[in-house]
């Protein structure tokens with residue numbers, strides 16, 4: 001294959017030959033100097049030779065042909081013919097070199113654009129699910145395996161589903177303007193996933209077993225443990241004869257699977273208008289087995305969330321006879337679960353979309 005330096009030499013030699021031929025044929029004329037020809041890359045070198053001889057204004061042959069007019073009339077025809085013959089030779093030499101040049105350039109392009117299949121490819125960085133999504137999916141898998149359906153519910157809901165149907169009276173603080181984001185008098189961003197209990201009971205006939213993970217909203221200042229938007233998962237199991245024992249057993253199985261070690265539960269009496277009895281639900285810290293550590297703030301227990309037996313008023317509001325059916329419900333924070341499992345001490349990290357954080361999961 002033609003390489004650049006062979007081509008450069010060929011062009012320079014061709015030029016030298018033309019210079020020699022010119023001097024032989026026109027000994028009375030001197031040629032302007034022309035150096036540095038080898039220093040140019042082939043295409044520019046060819047162009048320089050072309051211009052030297054043929055440029056429209058200052059090409060040697062252009063100037064000489066112009067000069068013909070100053071010669072005595074009897075010399076003009078022979079000189080003119082000789083110059084034109086020489087010009088034709090120059091053109092022939094240049095076009096022959098140009099053909100070589102083009103072949104060289106084509107080969108260069110092919111070489112430059114060739115794909116080296118032995119080079120390592122571009123690494124495509126694989127995305128993955130957000131840590132909260134990963135935990136949500138694990139929670140769903142565990143409950144689906146226990147026969148639960150996964151329900152979706154509206155994030156914007158009416159005051160009826162957010163409050164009234166959940167036995168939350170108009171004077172309850174949860175309904176306060178300072179606790180909830182209202183769209184208008186009738187609509188609010190849900191402050192808990194418990195609204196899905198009502199939708200599910202209206203849509204399905206008992207017996208029913210559902211969980212409802214999703215976004216909830218509260219008018220909280222963001223800090224390490226609060227955010228105005230976070231995730232909860234609601235659980236509801238309504239069937240004849242359901243009791244607190246079922247609730248406890250279900251949560252125990254769930255937590256044992258989630259933490260992959262046996263977990264002990266504890267109920268503390270508490271008040272949620274839509275359950276009776278209601279309980280704050282704690283589990284023994286699986287990291288220190290109750291001895292007390294940084295994660296459980298040296299109490300040996302971790303708060304899971306609220307739970308209890310569905311209030312008869314709630315069942316009735318959904319057209320379910322509380323003498324025939326009973327049910328348990330629970331609701332806890334997915335953010336908190338994930339923080340425990342991943343050792344995250346600031347839940348705001350979930351929502352900042354910082355890849356340095358997200359790519360660790």
Ligand code: PHE
Pocket residue numbers: 191192193194272275278305306307308329330331332
């Ligand atoms: N919805 C309650 C909360 O957000 C938790 C809860 C759910 C309590 C179900 C009892 C039963 O705090």
